[in-house]
Amino acid sequence: MNSIQDALFADLYEFTMAACYFENRMFDPATFSLYIRKYGPHRGYYVSAGLEEVLDFLESFQFTPEELDFLQSTGLFSTDFLNYLERLRFTGELFAIPEGRLFFKDEPILEITAPIIEAQLIESFVINAVNLQVSIASKAARCIHAAGGKNLVDFSLRRTQGTDAGMKVARASFIAGFGATSNVLAGKQYGIPISGTMAHSFVLSFEEEIEAFRAFARTFPDRTVLLIDTYDTISGAKKAAEVGREMLEGGHMLRGVRLDSGDFVKLSKEVRRILDEAGLKEVIIFASGGFDEFEIEEVLSKGAKIDAFGVGTKMGVSADAPYNDIAYKLVEYDGRPVLKLSRAKKTLVNRKQVFRETREGKMIGDTIGLRAESHGGTPLLKCMMLGGERLSQPESLQHIRERFRAEFSTLGDPYKSIKNPETYPVRLSPMLEAAQSRTVREVRRRELGES
C-alpha cells in the first residue's frame, strides 16, 4: 500500500463530532453508506475498486503518541477523550461490493456499521480511497470498451494528481482490462506488466534520428518500439523501416513504431503502408498522445491502422469527470433509520443490500433493498469484515480483473455506449420504499412541524 494510512488523514469535523459523541456517551452502532448520487457526464455504470485499501486502513487503524500529541496541541480536546482515542481501534463490520464488479448510481458500494465514533473518524479516508479508484477503473473500462480488443497501456504516471494516484491509476486501469502500465513501481508492487521504450529526448540526444534508432535496436534487439514523430512522422517511419530491415538481416524483429502527434488516422495508414512495403507487416503501430475513450473510438471508426494505444493523462485524471458526486452518509443510528431532507441529494435509509438479476447471461436490472430482506437475484454486498477483522485474504489483482471481465461482458452494449448510454434499471424494493417514506414523513413531522 502506498497511500498515507494515517488516522489523522481526516477532516477536523470528524474529531470535533467524535469529542461531542464521547462527552454525550454516544457509543451506539451507526451505519454509514457510501454511494454515488449522480452519474457523471456520459457515465452509466461504475466499477468497484479501492476496497482493498479500505480494509487495510481499517485493520490497522490506531493513533500514535505523536498524533495524539498533535491533537492535544490544538487545545480542542479533553484528556479523557484523548485517552479514549489512544485505545481506539476499528471494531465494526463492513459490507461491500467486491472489487471488479459493476455498480450503479444510488447503490451502496460499501456500508460500515460500528460505534459511531469509529464509523465517523474513518470517513475521509474511505471516501478518498474508493472515489479515486472507482473513477479511474470506470474511465478505464470505457476506454477498454471503445478499444474493442486493442491493447491499452497506462501512460499516465507523470500527470496523475500526486504519487498515490500514480499507483492507484495503474492498479485500477489494470482491473478494468489495460494490458500494462509504464509505471515501474506499479510493476513491482502490483505485479502489473510494464511497458515502455523511448522518449523524444532519446532521439534528440543523438546527432541523427536514425542513429538513435540503431542504438536502441542494439541494446534491445527483441523489444524495440521506435518513436517516429520527433522531426516528421513519415520521414521517421522511413528511417524506422530501414532500421527494421537491418534488424531482420541480423535475425531480429522490430516490434513496433509509436506515433505521438498529428493526424493519427492519416499518419497511421501511411506508416502502415511504408512498413508493409518494407516487408515489415508484423511491426505494430502504437499510438499515444491525448487518447481517451472518445479519441480511441473516433480514430478507430475512421479506420486508423493502430494496433495498441498508450492512454495517459485524460484517463489518469478522469479528465471529463475528475470527481464523483460520492457521499458517505449516516443511514441508521442505534437501530433508528435516519436521513437528510434534500430533494437533490437522496439518502436511502437503513442497512441495505443490492440484488442483481440476470437472464440468459445478461444483466437485466438491480434492486436496492433492506439488508435483512430476501429477494431474487444475486446479493452484491458481501460481509468483508466483522469485529474489525478481515474475513478473507486480499484477492489477487488477476482475480479481480477476471471478475470484471466476466461481468462486463454481461452488460448490454446500450449501457456501455461512451456517449449518452441508456440508464441501467435500478429500483428500490417495496420494503425499502416503505421504510424510506415512513422515515421522510416522520422527520418532516418532527423537524418541520408537518402533519
Added chain:
Amino acid sequence: MNSIQDALFADLYEFTMAACYFENRMFDPATFSLYIRKYGPHRGYYVSAGLEEVLDFLESFQFTPEELDFLQSTGLFSTDFLNYLERLRFTGELFAIPEGRLFFKDEPILEITAPIIEAQLIESFVINAVNLQVSIASKAARCIHAAGGKNLVDFSLRRTQGTDAGMKVARASFIAGFGATSNVLAGKQYGIPISGTMAHSFVLSFEEEIEAFRAFARTFPDRTVLLIDTYDTISGAKKAAEVGREMLEGGHMLRGVRLDSGDFVKLSKEVRRILDEAGLKEVIIFASGGFDEFEIEEVLSKGAKIDAFGVGTKMGVSADAPYNDIAYKLVEYDGRPVLKLSRAKKTLVNRKQVFRETREGKMIGDTIGLRAESHGGTPLLKCMMLGGERLSQPESLQHIRERFRAEFSTLGDPYKSIKNPETYPVRLSPMLEAAQSRTVREVRRRELGES
C-alpha cells in the same frame, strides 16, 4: 513529505533509454526544461509550487537492493547497468522559480542539468510533483481573487485524487492564501491552521436537530459553527438562533452557521436577517457545497451575505482544468541545443532564464532569454542545487505564502480575471530567438533534407 519518494516511481522508458545511454557511454550533461505549453481554460497565470518535494527527491535519490532485484527480474537490463544504478546518485544542478512566484506559459519552472541518465530517470517524479501543486495553487489563487478578501478554507480532502493529493492540496491552497484546511494531518505536517465542526451525520445522530446543536455548543462553547441545512435551512437557522441566544446567556458566543445546499444568495440573506433579529450580528455565515472561483464570484456579485467559504472538490481536483499541458523536455545535450520539430508543441532550446520587469510596483512583462545573457528585469530562476546538494534550507510555508501574496498584488486585475483574462506579455530575447531559429534550420536541414 508524504509522496512516494521511490526511484522506481518512473516510466519504464526512462530505464530502457538509460540502459541504452549506458551501453553507448553517453554520460554527458543534458539540460531538461519543465514548462507549461498552453494555458488551460480561463487560465492566464500559474503559481510555482511543488519544488520542495523535487529537491527532497533529488537529494535522496538512490536505488535499494530490493528495487534493483526487481529491475533485474524484468530481464531487460545487463548486470553492468544494474551495478551502475546501484551507485547512482543525483549529482546535477537545478535552477527553478521559487515557490509562490507567478509564472506564465512557455516559461521554464525549473531546469535540470545533469549527466543524461540522471536527468532522465527523475522525469516522471519531477513532472508529477510540480504539475499537481502548480495546478492546485493556481486554481486556489483564482478562488482567492474571486473571494476578494473573504476567508477560504480547504474542504477537499475526501475527494482529492488519492492521499498524496489530499496533502498537497492543503499545502498548495495555503500558499495561495487559503486561511485553513479541514485536513488534520496537513495541520500536523505543514503547520496549517485546521478548521471544521460538524457534518449532517452529527445532526442525524440526535433525536432532534436542536438537541444536536445544544450538545455541540456544550462541548465547544467558544468555537461552534452549526450546520443548518440538514432538514431545512430556514428552520435550521431559527433553531441555531435559539441556541445562539442560549449560548449568549451562558456567556458564550456562537461563532457561525454553515449553509451547505440550496440557493446561497437567497438563503444567506434570510439567515442573516434571522440571526440579526436575534441579536446575533457577530455570528458569521459560512458556506460550502460546490464552490470554486466561478460560484464564489457569482454569489458575491449577487450580494450573498457570506463571510467565509469552504472550498472543496472543484478546487481540490482543479475540476475545470484537472491537468496541465506540462512537459519536461531535453533542450541541450553535451552543449548542443536540441528540439523536437512540431508546430503545436514548441520547445525553447538551451539553458534559459526568465527576466521579469516591473514599473511602479506592477508587473509589466517577462522575457525568456538564454541563461548566460544579461537582461533587464529580475531573473526568476534561482540556482537551488549544485552537485546534487541543496544550496539552502527548506523555506517555511508562511514565507512562501507571503511571497505569493506580495507578487500577486503586483499583477494587474485584467490578467487575473477568472474568465477570459488578458494575456500577460511574455517575449523571447533576441539571443534566444536567434538560437532557436538557428537550431530549427539546422535540424530541418539534417533530418528532413531541407536546404
